[in-house]
Amino acid sequence: MTAATRPATFAVLASRLRLDEKRILEAFERRGLTYEHVDTRTLWRGLQEGGTPWPVVLNREIGQVRALHAARALEAGGALVVNSAQAVDMCGDKYRTSVALRDAGLPTPRTALALTPEAALDALDSLGYPAVVKPLTGSWGRLVSKLPDRETAATVLEYIAALPSPASHIVYVQELVAKPDRDIRVVVIGGEPVGATYRRCQDFRTNVARGADSVRCPLTAEIAKLASQAALSVGADIAGVDLIEDSSGELLVLEVNHGVEFSGFQRAMGSEISVADHIIDHLVARAQSCFG
Amino acid sequence: MVICPECESSVALAEAPKVSEIVECGGCSVELEVLTVDPVQVVLAPEVEEDWGE
Numbered sequence: 001m002t003a004a005t006r007p008a009t010f011a012v013l014a015s016r017l018r019l020d021e022k023r024i025l026e027a028f029e030r031r032g033l034t035y036e037h038v039d040t041r042t043l044w045r046g047l048q049e050g051g052t053p054w055p056v057v058l059n060r061e062i063g064q065v066r067a068l069h070a071a072r073a074l075e076a077g078g079a080l081v082v083n084s085a086q087a088v089d090m091c092g093d094k095y096r097t098s099v100a101l102r103d104a105g106l107p108t109p110r111t112a113l114a115l116t117p118e119a120a121l122d123a124l125d126s127l128g129y130p131a132v133v134k135p136l137t138g139s140w141g142r143l144v145s146k147l148p149d150r151e152t153a154a155t156v157l158e159y160i161a162a163l164p165s166p167a168s169h170i171v172y173v174q175e176l177v178a179k180p181d182r183d184i185r186v187v188v189i190g191g192e193p194v195g196a197t198y199r200r201c202q203d204f205r206t207n208v209a210r211g212a213d214s215v216r217c218p219l220t221a222e223i224a225k226l227a228s229q230a231a232l233s234v235g236a237d238i239a240g241v242d243l244i245e246d247s248s249g250e251l252l253v254l255e256v257n258h259g260v261e262f263s264g265f266q267r268a269m270g271s272e273i274s275v276a277d278h279i280i281d282h283l284v285a286r287a288q289s290c291f292g
Numbered sequence: 293m294v295i296c297p298e299c300e301s302s303v304a305l306a307e308a309p310k311v312s313e314i315v316e317c318g319g320c321s322v323e324l325e326v327l328t329v330d331p332v333q334v335v336l337a338p339e340v341e342e343d344w345g346e
Binding site: 014015016017018022025037039062063064065137138139140142209240257258259260261 | 326337338341342344345346
């Protein structure tokens with residue numbers, strides 16, 4: 001906490017202080033704003049007591065389950081949590097995200113949800129090959145598998161069927177869009193796109209966590225509009241929107257991330273844009289609009 | 293400077309380390325978590341969990 005004698009207006013919820021979180025804490029300190037870093041692993045809230053020690057909480061918890069439940073517990077006490085439990089819940093579920101994007105009329109790859117691995121094979125027959133199977137929850141491209149043909153799909157689905165958790169047997173499949181070896185990451189804060197990067201990788205999974213490099217991408221009006229609409233559709237104040245270009249150059253929304261990792265984005269943007277400062281600006285604005 | 297609990301290499305920290313900060317040991321590449329800052333103590337950082345990510 002920067003000023004131990006005053007109660008902090010802001011809390012930063014994180015069990016792991018990575019470069020991104022350190023940049024955010026430094027931005028708080030530069031501005032002389034009081035904040036408290038709360039290690040999510042130490043958090044508990046009594047329901048009957050009510051109230052919250054921190055009016056505004058920035059949710060930077062790396063674990064999806066803890067991020068969601070921490071947001072719920074803090075919101076139950078009256079805190080403004082950014083991103084909200086609703087947004088964390090929505091973005092943490094690829095199918096719910098796909099439904100929200102479709103309902104908002106945004107272009108997305110053709111997608112199906114199958115209730116068993118056996119049904120997924122039928123869904124894939126309908127979608128066609130090549131396709132992709134993804135865990136419903138999960139990040140960093142983990143367990144996302146390319147399915148070039150039915151034989152490969154049957155094998156991968158056999159492995160999925162052998163997983164112990166019933167939740168793992170709900171299968172999310174999607175057409176594999178013939179895209180260039182890159183996607184576009186747009187960081188949206190408070191509805192405003194702050195910039196865009198191409199993420200390039202030999203792997204079809206263009207996650208920075210998988211070694212993709214980030215270079216600046218022109219923030220065209222089309223990219224900006226699509227990204228801000230995608231963030232709005234899932235209710236995320238702070239969002240990392242992933243777009244892909246199909247073979248005709250049309251943009252599709254692939255997913256929306258609520259716990260935006262921005263080290264690669266920041267490196268590509270240099271000193272021109274400070275994501276951490278944009279986040280603080282947004283928190284201050286939300287605090288003023290909610291609490292005066 | 294702290295000693296890596298895994299390989300006993302000396303690990304340099306930021307001037308003002310923060311609790312929960314992650315540093316990498318140059319000797320064995322293991323991730324360390326700052327447990328306390330006064331005095332500075334580090335432990336092996338938790339392994340990546342299945343639901344970690346963005």
